Each structure stands twice: as C-alpha cells, then as structure tokens.
Amino acid sequence: MSLSKPFPTGWEKKIKETISSRTFSDMEKYLRHNAPLLMGARQPKTYLHDMLIFTLAHDVLGKSFCDIMSKIKIMYRIGNTTLQINTRRIRDVLCDWADEQIFLGDPESWDAAAADIPFPSHLRSVRFWIDSSDVPIERQKGRGPSSAYWSGKMGRPARRYMFLLDGDQVISKMWGGYSAKLYDGHFVESHKQWFDKKLSDVAVIGDTHFHSVRRELRKCQIIAPRPTPATTNQETGQDEERLTAAQQKKNAEIRRIRARCEQPFSYIKSQMQILKRPWAEDLHELDSVITIGSAIHNCKKRAKAS
Numbered sequence: 001m002s003l004s005k006p007f008p009t010g011w012e013k014k015i016k017e018t019i020s021s022r023t024f025s026d027m028e029k030y031l032r033h034n035a036p037l038l039m040g041a042r043q044p045k046t047y048l049h050d051m052l053i054f055t056l057a058h059d060v061l062g063k064s065f066c067d068i069m070s071k072i073k074i075m076y077r078i079g080n081t082t083l084q085i086n087t088r089r090i091r092d093v094l095c096d097w098a099d100e101q102i103f104l105g106d107p108e109s110w111d112a113a114a115a116d117i118p119f120p121s122h123l124r125s126v127r128f129w130i131d132s133s134d135v136p137i138e139r140q141k142g143r144g145p146s147s148a149y150w151s152g153k154m155g156r157p158a159r160r161y162m163f164l165l166d167g168d169q170v171i172s173k174m175w176g177g178y179s180a181k182l183y184d185g186h187f188v189e190s191h192k193q194w195f196d197k198k199l200s201d202v203a204v205i206g207d208t209h210f211h212s213v214r215r216e217l218r219k220c221q222i223i224a225p226r227p228t229p230a231t232t233n234q235e236t237g238q239d240e241e242r243l244t245a246a247q248q249k250k251n252a253e254i255r256r257i258r259a260r261c262e263q264p265f266s267y268i269k270s271q272m273q274i275l276k277r278p279w280a281e282d283l284h285e286l287d288s289v290i291t292i293g294s295a296i297h298n299c300k301k302r303a304k305a306s
Helices: 009-019 021-033 047-059 065-071 080-099 107-114 184-190 192-198 208-213 245-261 264-271 283-305
Strands: 126-136 156-165 171-179 203-205 221-223
Touching: 009 021, 009 047, 009 283, 021 047, 021 080, 021 283, 047 065, 047 080, 047 283, 065 080, 080 283, 107 126, 126 184, 126 245, 126 264, 156 264, 156 283, 171 283, 184 192, 184 208, 203 245, 264 283
Parallel strands: 126 203, 203 221
Antiparallel strands: 126 156, 156 171
C-alpha cells in the first residue's frame, strides 16, 4: 500500500495494463471535462482520479465493492454507499465517452477493414459480422424459466446484447440489453428499417439464427448458414432430408468467414473481469459496463491497427 495513494499500488498499474495507459488517460480527461457530480464531504484534487481507479478496480479488475472498501486507505471519509453512487455516476459519463468510440463509419472504412479477408466469390459483399451474446445475471424471484430474463442458451437468467462488427473486429454498433428470449432473427426483423437505411448494398453475416430473416430486408443482405433439416421418418427414425453437397460446402464457407468475429462478448469480458460472475447490480449498470467494455475493446483494436 502506497502512503501517497488511497489504493494498493498494483491496482492502477494492472488497470492500465488491461485497458492501456492511453485509454485510461482519455477516460480521465473526458471525466474532467464532463465532471460527474460526485458524493463526498471532502474532495481533494485527486478525488476524481481516485474514484475512477475504484470504478475500474470494480469493473476491469473484478473487485467487489466490499473488497475495495477493505483495501483502500482514504484520508477523507467515504462509505460503501458513497462508493457505489460515485461508481454509477462515473459510468454514466464514461458511457458518453464510449459512444464516441463506437461508430458505424463509412463505406470506405468498411471496405478497408475487409480488404485482407479471403472471401469466396458469393461472400465478397460482406462488410459486417453480427452476433448476440447472453450475459448471466443473478438469480432472483421472477427470473425463472418462464420469465423474459431466462436464457435457454445458458440455462439461467441472462441479459442479451447484439453486436455488429467490421472486418477488423471493431464493434461498430451494439444494442441492448434486452430479453434473452428474443430470437436473433426477430431482433433484426424489428430493426429492418435501420439495417436497410444504414447498411444499404452491403451484406451482414451471422449464424443460423439469422437465416430466417434473410428475406425480410430489401437493401441490406443477411447471409447465414442454412439450418440442417430435422424432418424424421416416423417408421425408421431416420432424417428424410439432408443438405446437398453444394449446400454443405456453402455453409462451411459461411461458417469459416463468420468465425472471424464470433462471440464478441468474450472480447469484452477479457477487459471487464466483473463480467466473469453473474451480474448482481441494477441491469442499467450492466448496460453501462457492456458499453464501456465495447469502447475499450475498440480503442485497443484501433491502436493495434495504427
């Protein structure tokens, strides 16, 4: 424990190693220019910096609020309630910062991001990858199998997020959270005006869950593997339909290209260790953490590309 800092010396170093020193600096600058209204009777010059460290110790390093309270050494009074309120207020401002890091770009940038990908001829119009991720949330009354919170994919309560990524695996757009029971194809169908307006004349590739919506859009093309037929002969128990060899080959090519941007949540979880356990706070706060984590991911990707 440093005598000059109210937190263990390793925290700030580990945070900067995880999200990069440049991203941390950008966050802190944004907070100073858009100062959140923080609680605390005494607020020395380092107060905002300290609260940012505590917020990121929770979200990035995965420290619980109780763990943070037991480790910090503050020369001014602060309680658990103050810490949690300040964390929420800092996240609110950082979400505005994150919105500036998550953007769709233009056709030229889409082409550049996909330029080095070896597309088969029938996939050359692909410029975006789409996938949803379910984030586990704490079990509570009202979150059982029949509730809107239940994820059949995870077999537990969860909150779903939809991600659109470019060829460099940069998150260009995200939606959520929303009910984990909303089928991926139905999600795109409910947003078809956005896809047709924003992604006119380009293709978006996804998994079989998006196959059902491929005919719903007029200007944006959705490409997804054809689902394997499940028709069974009642007498023999054998599948009566099979994908043709050509269909199987096409599916394999789609899956190979789609795998490039599979499971975007894994990228975010690697930046935000708090997401490795079921979320226990308000769900609005989970939305904030996912948004901030997406922005951190983008900052690292763009820095690596440059």
